[in-house]
Amino acid sequence: xxxxxxxxxxxxxxxxxxxxxxxxxxxxxxxxxxxxxxxxxxxxxxxxxxxxxxxxxxxxxxxxxxxxxxxxxxxxxxxxxxxxxxxxxxxxxxxxxxxxxxxxxxxxxxxxxxxxxxxxxxxxxxxxxxxxxxxxxxxxxxxxxxxxxxxxxxxxxxxxxxxxxxxxxxxxxxxxxxxxxxxxxxxxxxxxxxxxxxxxxxxxxxxxxxxxxxxxxxxxxxxxxxxxxxxxxxxxxxxxxxxxxxxxxxxxxxxxxxxxxxxxxxxxxxxxxxxxxxxxxxxxxxxxxxxxxxxxxxxxxxxxxxxxxxxxxxxxxxxxxxxxxxxxxxxxxxxxxxxxxxxxxxxxxxxxxxxxxxxxxxxxxxxxxxxxxxxxxxxxxxxxxxxxxxxxxxxxxxxxxxxxxxxxxxxxxxxxxxxxxxxxxxxxxxxxxxxxxxxxxxxxx
Amino acid sequence: xxxxxxxxxxxxxxxxxxxxxxxxxxxxxxxxxxxxxxxxxxxxxxxxxxxxxxxxxxxxxxxxxxxxxxxxxxxxxxxxxxxxxxxxxxxxxxxxxxxxxxxxxxxxxxxxxxxxxxxxxxxxxxxxxxxxxxxxxxxxxxxxxxxxxxxxxxxxxxxxxxxxxxxxx
Numbered sequence: 001x002x003x004x005x006x007x008x009x010x011x012x013x014x015x016x017x018x019x020x021x022x023x024x025x026x027x028x029x030x031x032x033x034x035x036x037x038x039x040x041x042x043x044x045x046x047x048x049x050x051x052x053x054x055x056x057x058x059x060x061x062x063x064x065x066x067x068x069x070x071x072x073x074x075x076x077x078x079x080x081x082x083x084x085x086x087x088x089x090x091x092x093x094x095x096x097x098x099x100x101x102x103x104x105x106x107x108x109x110x111x112x113x114x115x116x117x118x119x120x121x122x123x124x125x126x127x128x129x130x131x132x133x134x135x136x137x138x139x140x141x142x143x144x145x146x147x148x149x150x151x152x153x154x155x156x157x158x159x160x161x162x163x164x165x166x167x168x169x170x171x172x173x174x175x176x177x178x179x180x181x182x183x184x185x186x187x188x189x190x191x192x193x194x195x196x197x198x199x200x201x202x203x204x205x206x207x208x209x210x211x212x213x214x215x216x217x218x219x220x221x222x223x224x225x226x227x228x229x230x231x232x233x234x235x236x237x238x239x240x241x242x243x244x245x246x247x248x249x250x251x252x253x254x255x256x257x258x259x260x261x262x263x264x265x266x267x268x269x270x271x272x273x274x275x276x277x278x279x280x281x282x283x284x285x286x287x288x289x290x291x292x293x294x295x296x297x298x299x300x301x302x303x304x305x306x307x308x309x310x311x312x313x314x315x316x317x318x319x320x321x322x323x324x325x326x327x328x329x330x331x332x333x334x335x336x337x338x339x340x341x342x343x344x345x346x347x348x349x350x351x352x353x354x355x356x357x358x359x360x361x362x363x364x365x366x367x368x369x370x371x372x373x374x375x376x377x378x379x380x381x382x383x384x385x386x387x388x389x390x391x392x393x394x395x396x397x398x399x400x401x402x403x404x405x406x407x408x409x410x411x412x413x414x415x416x417x418x419x420x421x422x423x424x425x426x427x428x429x430x431x432x433x434x435x436x437x438x439x440x441x442x443x444x445x
Numbered sequence: 446x447x448x449x450x451x452x453x454x455x456x457x458x459x460x461x462x463x464x465x466x467x468x469x470x471x472x473x474x475x476x477x478x479x480x481x482x483x484x485x486x487x488x489x490x491x492x493x494x495x496x497x498x499x500x501x502x503x504x505x506x507x508x509x510x511x512x513x514x515x516x517x518x519x520x521x522x523x524x525x526x527x528x529x530x531x532x533x534x535x536x537x538x539x540x541x542x543x544x545x546x547x548x549x550x551x552x553x554x555x556x557x558x559x560x561x562x563x564x565x566x567x568x569x570x571x572x573x574x575x576x577x578x579x580x581x582x583x584x585x586x587x588x589x590x591x592x593x594x595x596x597x598x599x600x601x602x603x604x605x606x607x608x609x610x611x612x613x614x
Contacts, residue, residue: 093492093601094492184500184501184502185493185496185500185501185502186489186490186492186493186496186501186502186503187490187491187492187493187502188490188502188504188603189490189491189492189601189602189603189604190602190603190604190608190609191602191603191604191608192608193608212525214523215517215518215521215523215524216518218514218517218518218521218523219511219514219517219518222514223510223514226510270510333602333604334608337502338502346499349499349500350498350499353498353499353500353501353502353503353506354498354506354511356502357503357504357505357506358511361502361504362504362603362608362609362610363488363503363504363505363609363610364505365514365515365518367609368524368525368526368527368609368610368611369524369525369526371526371607371608371609372525372526372611373525
């Protein structure tokens, strides 16, 4: 008797995940073939290569890539491999220059990908086609509001269709700026000894906020009380309140009001009371531009946005962009950046940077405990054969699930289940390729 | 511009070794008492050891209130990443006293640099933090106090450090 990966039964409000999905190397192989090789993956942000000649290198979906801006100002993505014999053409994580040169045999490429020079080229004879030996791009590259995505599936649906309802939430994040948003210098580069799907769940999980992050909440309330006392005001009881939304194609969001300050544009302790006025003025400007309701959402609400399968944009006490990459079933690499409005006044910008660090990142008051929680789950999964099921049914009976419910995780898992089963339609095409078939777990194993 | 406080290397070393002992012993309140009211404690992002916390993403940039909150958290039962607590050993070496870079310290301050290797043990794993300390130590009522303390890591990522900085570096 075989068991499925997911039990999804609305008649009994049951949603369960088989923990084998978190530990089995066969599942990871199927995820690589049926998800990471077939859909859109987040690579980076155009602002990371702001000037012509800028480049960054990183691994996405298991492939070494270079993101760069060529000398005409066009953002380009190249497979980080020499067309000659394969060595990486970029060995720095970040740099600036006119050429990417493979040191092995000194083949040199400009940032538009053209093979410009190679030693002793004449030895190759008249049939040698330099143009055909240009750097190669991934099959598909596209951007939305500065976010650069790649796909290794030539037949993948257009990015704009893939993003579906997530577009409006990326828009909300970007509307904090009158011009554009940019990734700031500095990357929080870490790892978690846990399955990558645990970070998807955790990044959009409102239920764990009060338990896992009790020490952050304590910090926040202390800071807010100090500010309220200094102003001779009464502290409103802090609460988290909002809803989860299915954005299509496996993307999901929780949007809610929270007690913390937002640099665009909600004042609260521990911010300097002197910032109250400028933040109110900023909010009024946004209301003028977008209308009161949109401005309320931009400024007052926080959102934890998941874009299937490897991107989190959490617009909370600051904006973090977080991408992850499975390495083994029990290990993921994580990169986190800070996204901020370009041209923000220095005083507000510094507050944004500090507000980020109160909660976010591997040195914050919260993220280390998330890392611990995920690693504890992974350790618990060692008994997956004896206790195969995790429960993600919270809020199934609710008409409008709240942020402490688990609708947003079910949205992810349903899409995962559809794609892992090798449904080619799930990635929007890919005719002619045979999806990997993964056998469901045998009962009693 | 040279900094003003006259401090020998032996005095600086004594201070750093005592400090390391307090941190390894989880005597965090006693350690906090070594800090000035305007203390800044910071850990730049890996890959950007010379960044500025006003313009780039860091791992830690604490003022006194944030540092107090961090210590209160670490001493509570709810700092889950440190419950149960890790055991650490700090090896501090290559101590130098004198102007560090563009040090613009005040007359009552000395700049101290040192190399560190903090080893963290927990769950039968060993995590390494290797890097450089830059201090501004200030004389307050005849006692040395920490006015500024930066721990800049040499690694490219936190992948050899348990994926986090859950202790005071």
